[in-house]
Amino acid sequence: MNAYIFPGQGAQFVGMGLDLYEKYPLAQELFEKANDILGFRITDIMFEGTPEDLKQTKVTQPAIYLHSVIMSKVMGDTFKPDMVAGHSLGEFSALVANGTLTFEDGLKLVSKRALAMQKACEMQSSTMAAVLGLEDAVVEKVCEEIDGVVVAANYNCPGQLVISGEVEAINAACEKLKEAGARRALLLPVGGAFHSPLMEPAREELAAAIENTTFSEPSCPIYQNVPTTAVKNAEEIKKNLISQLTAPVKWTQSVQNMVADGATLFTEVGPGKVLQGLVKKINRASETTSAELA
Template sequence: MKAYVFPGQGAQYPGMGLDLYEKYPEAQDLFNKANKILGFSITDIMFEGSAEDLKQTKVTQPAIFLHSVIMHKILGEAGQPDMVAGHSLGEFSALVANSTLSFEDALKLVAKRAQAMQKACELQDSTMAAVLGLEDELVEAVCANIEGTVVAANYNCPGQIVISGETKAVEEACAALKEKGAKRALLLPVGGAFHSPLMEPAREELAQAIEETQFNTPTCPVYQNVTTFGVTNPDEIKKNLIFQLTAPVKWTQSVQQMINDGATQFTEVGPGKVLQGLIKKVDRKMPTFAAEL
């Protein structure tokens, strides 16, 4: 069974999507449509902007979504998976790939999500940190004993977890985790505490937009970050997508579940190769590919 996976924030790079735009008329149409929907020329930033320009959350999220979804649409019939998943933002790309959301509706939600997250980041001094070389349970236990808000936010692969919360609490947790034997506990250059309780204002704002959007019955299951199980019920997908902003990304568990449910190969659709690397750390024998047009 073919599993398609879609990357999240951090996969962006200068010039992304230009090759698609120049080579495929369908890509041109979708990029031009995106500029109109977003109300600014995201193609100018994607094709000609610097790495710093691409780091703005309002740009990063739609840019990665567009690259992934346009690439999938160009694949056409050859790109029909048996199951899909996306890492954080990538879940929106996955929901277009399995026809739960239209391109237009998903892009509007991604833009709303990026703006809501940016606003939530500005409310409080917050950050995230990558922790390497410790068991998940130990990281969770250390975070629970720190004063203030700090939680496990991304379960990326065995031995790699990201924590998220108030800056002071995250810094204290990093120090404590190093004492417990972490190989690394490193602050990340992010705008704020994604996938933590501090994203509650963004979750509330996005919830309304999601509730008002048409969700269709998907062509194949989506393995959602919140539950890790394959979901085909549109109402359930909607509910899980709302909770995603304040809940952890259970990527390790999602990949394990997809393998348990019969995945025999994984194809990463979109910029970068981060997810292929994470999947190999879950199961080093699993065949992984980058989508090729």
């Protein structure tokens, strides 16, 4: 079975999407539509901006979404997913790919999500850190013992977990995790504590937008970050998407469930190859590839 997977924040690069824009009339049409919806020329930043310009949350999230979704659209009949999943932000791309959301509604929600997360980041000093070489249970236990807000946020693959929370709590956790045998515990260059309780203001803002958006029944199941199992019910998808901002991204568990349900080939759609690397670490036998265009 073919599983299509969609990357999240961090996969962006200058020049992303330019080849699509120049080669496919449909891509050009969708990029221009995105410029109109967003109210600024995101294409200028994607194609020829600086890495700093591209790093702004209001740009990064829509840019990655546009690259992934437009790529899936120009693939035409060769794009035939039996199941889909997306890492954090990538879940919105996946929901357009399986027909749950329209291109326009997905973009509006991603833009709203980016701005709401930015606002939440500015309310409190917070960060994230990658922890390598420890069992998930050990990381979870250390987080529980720390004063302040610090939680497991991204279960990326066995031995690679990202924690999220208040700056002081994250620093204290990193020290304890190194003592507990972590190969590395290093701060990430992010704007704040994504997928933690500190994103509650953003969750409330996004929830209102999601409730006012039409979600259709999908053409194939999505393995969402929160439940990690196959979901095909539109109302359930909404609920999980709202929970996602303050809950951990359970990528390891999602991939394991996709494999258990018959996924043999994982095709990454969008910038980079990060997810292919994670899939290989989760299940060595799985075949992975990047989306190919005609």
